[in-house]
Ligand SMILES: NC(=O)C1=CN([C@@H]2O[C@H](COP(=O)(O)OP(=O)(O)OC[C@H]3O[C@@H](n4cnc5c(N)ncnc54)[C@H](O)[C@@H]3O)[C@@H](O)[C@H]2O)[C@@H](O)CC1
């Protein structure tokens with residue numbers, strides 16, 4: 001119908017009410033994120049605030065696992081490991097002396113090599129820069145199975161999601177899994193699991209249904225607004241970011257989520273007021289990534305890159321969570 005100016009005031013008021021409501025929801029959820037953050041203390045030993053592993057990195061992609069692993073450290077983990085293909089290891093080591101890099105993913109003993117470390121890890125981030133080589137993916141399948149057997153929380157991103165789309169049974173029903181698909185990865189997963197195209201006009205419903213169909217694993221659909229669900233609750237994160245979409249922002253998100261998932265599970269549901277700890281952790285990682293993007297864009301504009309965003313992690317974290 002034609003635009004009727006008589007209604008515009010009503011619509012505007014309804015819109016601003018909805019916006020005010022969602023700002024209040026966001027603030028309430030941010031408070032839950034604050035509750036799960038462990039206090040800094042001089043009596044802690046190295047490792048207590050998190051030992052995180054990133055599984056990814058191959059001949060082509062060395063940036064993605066680096067971004068994920070360094071972000072985990074910058075958010076507050078004490079130790080960050082990368083398990084990558086042998087060709088990627090010297091490159092990642094050269095980016096940073098702060099990461100522990102294991103060139104094992106293309107070894108015939110890959111699963112055993114990673115399994116040795118699992119008792120010492122609090123969470124795994126699987127997929128950044130993994131690539132889609134069949135032999136690597138088979139090894140990662142074994143690593144995922146070993147992690148589940150030990151009840152280690154896993155964040156699955158990028159090519160880890162490619163693997164899950166081929167074999168949803170790998171993570172079906174695993175309550176300590178969080179998936180962080182971008183637009184493409186989400187539709188690929190949705191097609192594979194629900195055997196039909198998603199309804200793009202109902203993103204809440206699509207995220208909810210995908211989570212349910214995967215046995216209530218937590219799903220984070222990244223986009224203009226991030227939509228998060230554990231099959232019961234749906235949260236929306238619309239923290240202001242920017243219009244700059246350089247590659248690697250998703251890796252910052254999955255790496256920081258690795259730490260936050262560990263903190264949230266340690267804190268437990270009392271600290272999250274009955275909400276799912278994984279959902280609260282995911283909301284924290286989305287808000288943080290978007291705030292980093294916002295701050296970096298204010299300084300660098302169109303030339304903003306993921307490294308500029310990582311330089312903002314400390315200030316963004318304080319602004320959101322230490323107010
Ligand atoms: N520096 C690096 O090493 C980086 C490596 N990366 C790795 O690259 C590999 C492939 O990741 P991709 O994310 O490209 O995955 P895909 O190969 O599934 O492709 C995603 C595609 O979807 C497109 N797309 C994204 N958002 C869209 C939207 N809203 N609507 C329509 N199209 C959209 C993108 O342009 C991209 O071509 C992964 O291993 C990933 O970790 C990325 O993380 C980026 C940084």
Ligand SMILES: Nc1ncnc2c1ncn2[C@@H]1O[C@H](COP(=O)(O)OP(=O)(O)OP(=O)(O)O)[C@@H](O)[C@H]1O
Nearest residue numbers: 182222223224226241247248249250251253289290
């Ligand atoms: N249109 C948008 N406006 C604001 N923020 C966005 C937009 N699209 C994505 N983001 C944010 O950017 C971050 C990464 O999402 P994105 O969809 O770029 O992931 P990705 O494709 O996996 O990235 P990567 O290049 O690291 O693989 C998320 O925090 C998300 O909230």
Ligand SMILES: [Mg+2]
Nearest residue numbers: 158182250251
């Ligand atoms: Mg990605």
